């Protein structure tokens with residue numbers, strides 16, 4: 001077996017080591033049933049108890065108000081790119097959705113929504129290379145619209161909303177895939193949020209949505225069953241066979257998060273981790289940080305090296321040191337360290353020290 005690495009991949013991403021060990025230990029025998037968690041019925045009492053416990057943990061850790069449903073939706077975050085317009089455009093006669101474009105996923109979400117109604121891009125930071133989060137003021141929000149969609153953390157460009165926009169009476173919808181439960185959030189500001197699980201929660205292929213109850217039940221009659229929020233809400237997300245393994249892993253991740261002290265503690269840890277890396281970048285004239293200083297993400301730290309040759313060498317030599325998956329997304333280039341909840345400070349230190357040493361060895365070739 002290869003020795004363990006610090007995994008800086010953007011997702012599917014590293015999960016807490018104790019969770020992975022527990023999954024391994026009890027994979028063949030869940031709850032002393034003599035069967036694996038992936039072999040038991042989702043309608044049986046053991047799985048139903050697991051799902052109910054997952055809901056309780058999720059609500060407690062997120063401090064989610066009672067008037068929001070927790071839905072577990074098949075297909076990952078992009079399934080919500082279709083489900084959001086299908087379920088929410090009908091909230092207003094205008095059937096209009098407003099989108100803020102702060103990265104590629106925001107654009108994919110907008111393009112998907114265009115299949116279902118009238119979609120407007122209210123703001124975009126594309127002209128500046130998505131390095132900033134444009135300011136959405138209440139005056140920019142057409143109050144006849146059905147919803148406003150934002151991407152709270154931009155995985156490819158390493159930017160995030162430090163404060164969320166006020167949208168008047170128009171429900172605010174956020175894709176929180178790359179930062180769910182990494183910082184404390186007042187969810188009452190949102191009509192709904194959603195997140196693919198594969199970064200901070202568990203395996204890919206499933207998404208979690210927190211949806212305000214009054215926004216459920218507005219999908220058109222021809223909405224596919226497994227895209228309709230009401231079908232999920234009425235059936236405890238089990239109108240068909242739920243992804244039992246993903247729920248199980250998520251349950252363990254949430255227990256780990258609670259044992260670590262909860263979202264507030266993780267938020268402080270995440271801020272400290274990000275600060276260490278941004279300081280290393282800011283002190284250097286060899287590396288350059290991609291995101292504008294005021295809009296930096298604590299989850300995805302994107303940076304450039306002086307040239308492509310050095311970037312390739314950096315990624316290869318880092319890997320040899322056990323620092324895995326530091327190459328930036330193909331659409332953006334450069335390097336990216338994704339440092340979700342499960343990344344320990346030791347991983348950050350190891351990366352920061354590697355960066356300093358790499359710079360020392362290679363700066364002669366560039367300056």
Ligand SMILES: Cc1ncc(COP(=O)(O)O)c(C=O)c1O
Nearest residue numbers: 011076077078105155177178196
């Ligand atoms: C912000 C954001 N939204 C959406 C997605 C797409 O998620 P999925 O692959 O689960 O559909 C990703 C994937 O990394 C993401 O980072």
